[in-house]
Amino acid sequence: MFRLSSGSSRRYCDGMSRRSFLQLGVAGMASVSLAQLAAARAASGTSRKDTSVILIWLDGGPSHMDLYDMKPEAPEEYRGIWKPIRTKVPGFDITELFPLQAQVTDKFSIVRSLHHDTGDHFAGGHRMLTSKDMGVSGGNPEGRFPGIGAIVARELGPRHPGVPAYVSVPVASSIGLTPGYFGGHMLGAQYNPFQTGGDPNNPRFAVQNLNLASGLTLEKLEDRRSLVRHFDSARRFLDERVDVQAMDRFSQEAFDFVSGPRARLAFDIHREDPKLRDRYGRNSWGQSTLLARRLVEAGATFVTVQFSGWDHHWNLKSGMENHLPKVDAAVATLFADLDDRGLLEKTLVVLCGEFSRTPKMNDGGNGGPPGSMGTPGRDHWGHAMFCLLGGGGVKGGQIVGSTDRLGTRPASRPLVPANIHATIYHVLGIDPKLQLLDPSGRPVNVLDDPTPISELLSRSGICPPPCPEGTAAPSGPPTLH
Numbered sequence: 001m002f003r004l005s006s007g008s009s010r011r012y013c014d015g016m017s018r019r020s021f022l023q024l025g026v027a028g029m030a031s032v033s034l035a036q037l038a039a040a041r042a043a044s045g046t047s048r049k050d051t052s053v054i055l056i057w058l059d060g061g062p063s064h065m066d067l068y069d070m071k072p073e074a075p076e077e078y079r080g081i082w083k084p085i086r087t088k089v090p091g092f093d094i095t096e097l098f099p100l101q102a103q104v105t106d107k108f109s110i111v112r113s114l115h116h117d118t119g120d121h122f123a124g125g126h127r128m129l130t131s132k133d134m135g136v137s138g139g140n141p142e143g144r145f146p147g148i149g150a151i152v153a154r155e156l157g158p159r160h161p162g163v164p165a166y167v168s169v170p171v172a173s174s175i176g177l178t179p180g181y182f183g184g185h186m187l188g189a190q191y192n193p194f195q196t197g198g199d200p201n202n203p204r205f206a207v208q209n210l211n212l213a214s215g216l217t218l219e220k221l222e223d224r225r226s227l228v229r230h231f232d233s234a235r236r237f238l239d240e241r242v243d244v245q246a247m248d249r250f251s252q253e254a255f256d257f258v259s260g261p262r263a264r265l266a267f268d269i270h271r272e273d274p275k276l277r278d279r280y281g282r283n284s285w286g287q288s289t290l291l292a293r294r295l296v297e298a299g300a301t302f303v304t305v306q307f308s309g310w311d312h313h314w315n316l317k318s319g320m321e322n323h324l325p326k327v328d329a330a331v332a333t334l335f336a337d338l339d340d341r342g343l344l345e346k347t348l349v350v351l352c353g354e355f356s357r358t359p360k361m362n363d364g365g366n367g368g369p370p371g372s373m374g375t376p377g378r379d380h381w382g383h384a385m386f387c388l389l390g391g392g393g394v395k396g397g398q399i400v401g402s403t404d405r406l407g408t409r410p411a412s413r414p415l416v417p418a419n420i421h422a423t424i425y426h427v428l429g430i431d432p433k434l435q436l437l438d439p440s441g442r443p444v445n446v447l448d449d450p451t452p453i454s455e456l457l458s459r460s461g462i463c464p465p466p467c468p469e470g471t472a473a474p475s476g477p478p479t480l481h
Contacts, residue, residue: 108390113401160299348392
């Protein structure tokens with residue numbers, strides 16, 4: 001078997017590395033069974049849409065009270081440090097640290113009543129990325145179900161040949177686990193996300209995994225591929241099997257990826273206008289978001305972007321004043337950029353983390369004397385959270401649900417991670433009632449609650465009055481985004 005150079009060979013939860021993926025995909029031979037490959041590409045029979053997803057993952061858990069669900073009338077220890085500001089949409093107030101997003105709130109909506117009721121990083125991450133509980137916790141962190149991106153990759157594949165269906169920029173990491181709850185799990189390592197690695201803000205950034213091994217030309221690669229095709233044809237003459245066809249599709253996708261120019265161009269962020277790069281922010285988060293836009297534009301179906309460092313038990317002020325301007329520039333510019341390119345209707349942007357933070361701020365002691373660890377912060381909280389969704393046909397300018405006056409729990413329209421997933425599936429044209437076969441061969445529902453968020457999917461552009469409680473309706477004529 002020949003090899004394709006892929007830089008570092010990071011191991012995944014099932015023991016297969018990205019280098020193994022390329023060996024399997026291009027050579028068409030590996031130790032995994034053909035039955036596994038067949039199971040990893042079953043069609044759901046649902047009408048497909050030409051849409052993609054960019055999931056911006058705020059690893060560590062951002063506070064709803066300091067971003068999109070501020071409580072200016074609450075006591076000081078709850079309402080926090082910053083004030084809300086008015087935005088383009090009346091009644092849609094967000095933190096003063098988001099002045100750029102305030103100008104594009106017509107392009108996205110906020111779910112304020114999301115909850116899963118756990119303050120455990122691992123339990124929260126598993127629930128948000130897979131929609132499942134399944135007993136995952138800090139004491140038992142192993143993933144037990146495929147991440148939503150892996151399921152999407154299996155169901156849809158890439159939107160254009162030659163580009164990976166599922167990509168993580170720069171890494172797929174949930175609470176320090178790689179690929180963790182982003183991974184394919186029982187679907188197989190071929191549905192783990194392709195990770196770019198590196199820092200897209202680095203002047204020398206390049207995706208090493210695209211390089212052919214020394215001495216291996218595309219002509220030699222095609223010769224070996226032709227040989228494999230010859231043996232596959234002989235085998236198919238004897239046995240027309242679905243699993244063999246699945247292997248063929250997987251091999252074709254991998255070959256197109258490493259041999260064609262489309263992915264190389266998509267990953268080359270240096271081709272972007274320097275002024276646009278400045279708008280996204282000359283930092284890892286901003287440039288990773290720009291790279292995600294390049295990837296969906298080229299044909300990737302599901303792209304994750306990693307924004308780490310949200311575990312603010314103390315020093316919340318300095319942490320937020322560092323993080324939020326970067327988020328503001330990246331998110332606001334992404335929506336404007338997608339809109340300018342005619343991609344907003346085809347690209348759903350999702351922004352969330354594994355949970356939120358306690359509505360009441362602590363004293364900065366973390367169990368010790370007040371201020372001994374730093375200035376006040378917020379601890380873990382899964383009883384009230386936010387999720388931002390915009391683009392892909394989802395209505396903008398909406399606030400779905402509400403929390404009580406102190407931000408502790410949903411007061412109206414309580415929603416769970418499965419409802420977020422069902423909305424994403426709806427946007428992509430995947431049946432949210434999809435079932436997978438577990439390792440024992442038993443069918444398992446992908447979602448325990450396959451109900452999408454109806455307020456975000458209305459055809460009219462705004463909800464007809466009276467709106468559901470906790471939902472803001474933009475003034476003026478209906479606008480489709």
